[in-house]
Amino acid sequence: MMKHEYDFAVVGGGLVGMAIAYGLAKRGQKTIVLDGEDSSVRAARGNFGLIWVSGKGRKRVDYGRWSLESALLWPAFAAELEEASSLSLGYSRPGGINIALNDDALAGSVNMLRELHAHDARLTYEVLDRKQLAERVPEVGQSVAGAVYSKNDGHVSPLYTLRALFLAFERTGGEYVPEAPVKSIERANGGFRIDTGKRVLEAGRVVLCAGLGNRQLAPMVGLTAPVAPLRGQILVTERVRPFLKYPTLSVRQTAEGSLLLGESAEDTGMDDGVTPEIVAHIARKAVTQFPLLNNVRVVRAWGALRVMTPDSMPVYEESATHPGAFIATCHSGVTLAAAHCELLVGWLLGAQRPSLLNYFYAKRFAV
Ligand SMILES: Cc1cc2nc3c(=O)[nH]c(=O)nc-3n(C[C@H](O)[C@H](O)[C@H](O)COP(=O)(O)OP(=O)(O)OC[C@H]3O[C@@H](n4cnc5c(N)ncnc54)[C@H](O)[C@@H]3O)c2cc1C
Numbered sequence: 224m225m226k227h228e229y230d231f232a233v234v235g236g237g238l239v240g241m242a243i244a245y246g247l248a249k250r251g252q253k254t255i256v257l258d259g260e261d262s263s264v265r266a267a268r269g270n271f272g273l274i275w276v277s278g279k280g281r282k283r284v285d286y287g288r289w290s291l292e293s294a295l296l297w298p299a300f301a302a303e304l305e306e307a308s309s310l311s312l313g314y315s316r317p318g319g320i321n322i323a324l325n326d327d328a329l330a331g332s333v334n335m336l337r338e339l340h341a342h343d344a345r346l347t348y349e350v351l352d353r354k355q356l357a358e359r360v361p362e363v364g365q366s367v368a369g370a371v372y373s374k375n376d377g378h379v380s381p382l383y384t385l386r387a388l389f390l391a392f393e394r395t396g397g398e399y400v401p402e403a404p405v406k407s408i409e410r411a412n413g414g415f416r417i418d419t420g421k422r423v424l425e426a427g428r429v430v431l432c433a434g435l436g437n438r439q440l441a442p443m444v445g446l447t448a449p450v451a452p453l454r455g456q457i458l459v460t461e462r463v464r465p466f467l468k469y470p471t472l473s474v475r476q477t478a479e480g481s482l483l484l485g486e487s488a489e490d491t492g493m494d495d496g497v498t499p500e501i502v503a504h505i506a507r508k509a510v511t512q513f514p515l516l517n518n519v520r521v522v523r524a525w526g527a528l529r530v531m532t533p534d535s536m537p538v539y540e541e542s543a544t545h546p547g548a549f550i551a552t553c554h555s556g557v558t559l560a561a562a563h564c565e566l567l568v569g570w571l572l573g574a575q576r577p578s579l580l581n582y583f584y585a586k587r588f589a590v
Contacts (some may be wrong), residue, residue, distance in 0.1 A: 232426035235458035240432030246568035267547035269527025293562035300561035308387035319376025445544030
């Protein structure tokens with residue numbers, strides 16, 4: 224193969240792009256990341272920070288298994304990133320709790336987890352009635368019905384993770400270029416010529432990790448990116464005494480003591496704003512779950528756009544028409560960061576594609 228200016232160009236510097244780029248750079252690949260503008264939408268900078276396995280794989284258990292693989296890699300991944308960046312990621316894996324506000328919700332969660340567990344015994348869970356839940360989290364509200372707990376789940380600061388990936392990538396020789404939205408990609412000299420409008424460069428292989436931006440980029444290399452935005456709104460409170468050791472799907476306490484409250488999902492196109500109705504709904508739900516939050520001040524709220532495929536599961540694919548051009552897109556870029564950095568990169572470098580990924584081609588959406 225002809226030697227190019229770069230072995231790999233990664234397009235998009237969100238959590239998907241940076242985890243892959245760091246994985247490539249630390250394996251000795253000359254890698255450049257071309258990222259969008261400050262004003263571009265970025266799920267990586269507005270998310271909830273869960274490393275979550277339970278409930279994933281309802282439509283295809285491979286997704287649960289892939290998420291579990293990543294969760295199992297996270298402790299070593301976090302330790303390595305902390306060492307490489309000198310940043311603390313606020314990572315912990317005490318297990319996660321999905322609180323049910325009524326008996327029907329609890330039964331629904333239990334049925335779903337029972338089915339997943341039947342497919343793969345490692346997808347474990349415990350059912351907690353209200354009393355058992357209160358033994359673990361005494362501050363839980365009186366009206367809560369119970370919860371399911373899984374030791375597989377955890378959480379992390381997504382912003383420190385992203386920052387650490389930038390630092391580790393650059394310290395291993397990677398080149399990150401902000402404000403460089405890719406305008407065109409074409410085949411050239413056995414690789415790819417990439418034009419950002421300000422600069423033209425050549426790379427042997429290109430990996431599209433531009434989140435919602437992949438919709439425009441994928442067809443340039445014979446791929447499709449069936450992704451659409453799904454807005455989530457998140458609230459952050461002032462710091463309070465540590466009381467919530469376990470992350471839940473809609474409330475988690477950060478290492479610094481703030482609480483993140485969230486879990487809304489709305490189809491609002493590219494509008495990533497906040498609305499009083501959803502903010503009020505999130506706050507009310509959090510207070511029902513944990514009444515002590517009633518007097519805690521919300522200091523900030525934001526909206527961010529999830530990068531969703533029609534079935535919420537990832538797409539990992541190499542172009543048939545443009546070999547050497549890949550796409551990687553998923554909804555759970557925090558959860559999957561470790562798998563992307565440690566397992567996906569091997570495939571990009573020519574190793575066999577992990578068999579767990581056999582389903583994750585965009586062709587599954589073709590009718
Ligand atoms: C509200 C919310 C809550 C979430 N909670 C969780 C959670 O708890 N756990 C979890 O695992 N995941 C969660 N996610 C998902 C997670 O944030 C994303 O999966 C993750 O950020 C990875 O996204 P990404 O890198 O694909 O896209 P993004 O973060 O959107 O990054 C895409 C990047 O590509 C760049 N770009 C776009 N077009 C171009 C172009 N033409 N050229 C160059 N660059 C381009 C953009 O500038 C951007 O930097 C959540 C998301 C949201 C919105």
